[in-house]
Amino acid sequence: MLLTTTLEQASRLQFAITAMYHWLFVPLTLGLGFLVAIFETKYYLSKDEFWKKTTQFWSRIFAINFACGVATGIILEFEFGTNWSNYSWFVGDIFGAPLAIEGIFAFFMETTFFAVMYFGWGKVSKGFHLASTWLTAAGASLSAYWILAANSWMQYPTGVVFNPDTARNEMVKFWDIVFSPVTLAKFSHSVLCGFLLAAVVVIGICSWYLLKKRDTDFSLKSIKTAAVFGLVAGVLLAATGDRSAYVVAKTQPMKLAAMEGLYDGENGTPLVGVGILNPKKSYDNDENPYLFHISIPKGLSLLATRKANGFVPGISDIIKGGYEYEELNGEKKTALSFEEKVHRGNMARKAYALYGEYKDKQANGLDCQDDIDEAKKYLDENFEYFGYGFLKSPEDSIPPVGLVFYAFRIMVILGGYFILLMAVVLWFLKKNILAKSKWLLIVAIASIPLVYICGEAGWVVAEVGRQPWTIQGLLPITASVSGVSASNVITTITIFIVLFTTLLVAELMIAFNQIKKGPDGILW
Amino acid sequence: MKFGKRLWLLIFIKLALLFLVLRLVFFKPELAEFDTDGQKARHVKENLFMQGNIDDGSITTKD
Known part of the structure; x- marks a missing residue:
């Protein structure tokens, strides 16, 4: 069997494309589900038919997105078995159990109540319908939780023992895996990302109506709810991002060093706000790592150690070892080279x-x-x-620094921009000038693709930043791939791209068609 | 309900492509060719040990 770099690269490319395609749909499901539930709660409390119409319109957008996104994640599971069989076997039930729980419990809960939410108008009581809508939203988040628990274990393997007879890791502490600090940080950050994304999408679509001078009342009221929802989510997202970075510093210091383009650590390490990396820099030369940068003094030390003068190791330090560090449980250790x-x-x-x-x-x-x-x-x-x-x-232990560094900045800068956008939109709403502010409406529409880029950039940081590991410290990519031929993987990549691009175009056409019809064009 | 039918059609086309084309034709689990867990474990072990030079390691020296 020949495990070549080409096979490894093709398998990685396929997994990356599939995961990024899947993440086009997941965040809107996560966030729009709760927004629909809020709209329906307003209808339930006020008995105002306006809110029923609003709920039904956004339910329809939710349904399109759900139909488009459903099962796209299954291809990832196909790939585990075909392209990553060593990994799939080695990881044992650690990965299988959360995915099974996700499939059996959370996904079925989500889809069952989604059916009531979508088809149940006039057939079940208003209270039961409202409960179904909230449970659909909760089911989507619960579904995400189990997937993220599995992903987090790969970044921070805990709660297992290795069985040499079966060559598999076996779960011994289920709750350590389910409630690991990485899982909690990753779940809160990912779900809040979905909330913010949904808010931006709702505001963008409504801004298009306002530009067209149609459905004004519907748009302004939808924007108001979405902007408050998005602002709260954005602020919490920043807080969970801070927590995520702290956890990464403790569990994956190489990833944090790559995120910052940091080669030589120091006490009181600054945080790079914006910068351009020096392509000539490597871990074993004395080149300046940045061609240009604007940094916040002591920022990275505060972020990673909660101390202004804390030591943050850079890439070269991690390779040399010998520095003192503290693990998540507070235990102090000396880093190995x-x-x-x-x-x-x-x-x-x-x-x-x-x-x-x-x-x-x-x-x-x-x-x-x-x-x-x-x-x-x-x-x-x-x-x-x-x-x-x-x-x-x-070099094998260093992730692609440039990609991680720039993706991190794209995510953070866009994240800050969206918080500002929510605040500005709310201010313009309060002053009753939003519908007349053409420039802001155009900015809001243009923000829709940006929020997707922001979410994808976050996953690039998380997944490229942990290279070369499929399971941190235990199994690198090179040892995880199957013995399938690279040409076979490239064939399936091509088929996947052609099929799913076609489907995506069809799906977008349905979505645009429904948006053009607007809330008054819906016959339920 | 034209809209609902379109969505169902989309979902069925997608599921058919996923399970009848991609899964059956292209994504065959590599370990499915083995009958027992023991054979699967041995195959994975062989893959794990064939890479790199494990003679570099010494079990007589402890750090």
């Missing part, structure tokens, strides 16, 4: 190989239980560095 980690990883791999040999001998009648126990002891002692045994040089 790259070479030491590779050595420990090789010890783990060799112990594992010997374990297998002794097991085979035992199966043939030889008494070698002591040797098995000894090999198992070495494997357990060094297992947290198992994946380093696959890396050949320090």
Whole structure:
């Protein structure tokens, strides 16, 4: 079997395209579900038919997005089995259990109540319909929780033991996985991203109506609700982003260093606001890492250590090791160098190989239980560095710094822009001049693609930033891929792109058609 | 209900493509060719050990 770089790159490309396509639909489902629930609550409380019409219009947009997005994530699961079979086996039930719970419980809850929400008008009581709408929104978030718990485990593997006989990780502390600090940070940040995205989409669509001078009352009232919702989500998003960065500093320091383009750490490390990286910089030369930058003094130390003069390791520091750091549980340790980690990883791999040999001998009648126990002891002692045994040089442990650095800035700058947009829109609404402010309406419409770029950039930071790992420290990408041919993967990428681009165009046409009809054009 | 029918059609086309074309023709699980978990485990172990030079590691030296 030949595990080539081409196969690895093709498999990564396919997974990235599929995941990014999937994330085009997920955030709007997450956020618009709650906005629809808020609109329907207004109808339930006021008995005003206006809010019923508003609810039904946004329900229809929700339905289109749901229909477009449903099952796009399933291809990721196909890819696990076909392109990432080593990973899928190695990860065992850690990944399977949350995905199964997501599929059996959360997704069915979401789809069941979605059916009532969509088809139940006039067929069930108003209270039951309202409850179904809230449960649809909650089900979507719950669904996201389990997926993100599985993803978070890959970034911060916890609550498991490795079984050398089955070559699988086995779950021993379910709640450690479900409520790991990475899961909580990732879930809150991702879901709030969905809330903000939905608010921007609602404001953008309504701004188009206002520009066309139609459905003015509907648009202004929808914008008011969405802008308050978006502003609250945006502020909370910034807070959870801060928490996420703190957790990344503790669990994935290399990712944080890449996000900042930081090579040489120091006490009181500044946070780069905007900057241009020096392409000549590498971990082993003395080039200035930035061609240009504007930084906030001591900002990164505050973000990563909660101390103005805290030490934040850079890429070169992480490779050299030797610095003191504190883990999430408060335990203080001295960082190992790259070479030491590779050595420990090789010890783990060799112990594992010997374990297998002794097991085979035992199966043939030889008494070698002591040797098995000894090999198992070495494997357990060094297992947290198992994946380093696959890396050949320090460069292998560094993610693509430029992509992560710029994606992080795109996410943060756009995130700040959206908070400002919500505040400005609310101010213009209060002054009763929004419908006449053509420039702001155009800005709001143009913000729709930007909010999608912002969300995708966030995932680029999270997923590219953790390279080269599929499971942090335990399994690198190179060891995770299957033995399928690269040409097979490239074929499926091509098919996927053609099929799903066609579907996306069809789906967008349906959505635009419904938006053009507007709230008065809906016959329920 | 023309709109609803369109959405259902879209969903069914998508699911058919996913499960009848992509899943059956292109995305065959690599480990499905093995009958038992033991065979699957052995195959993955072989993949894990064939990469790199694990003789670089020494179990006689502890850090």
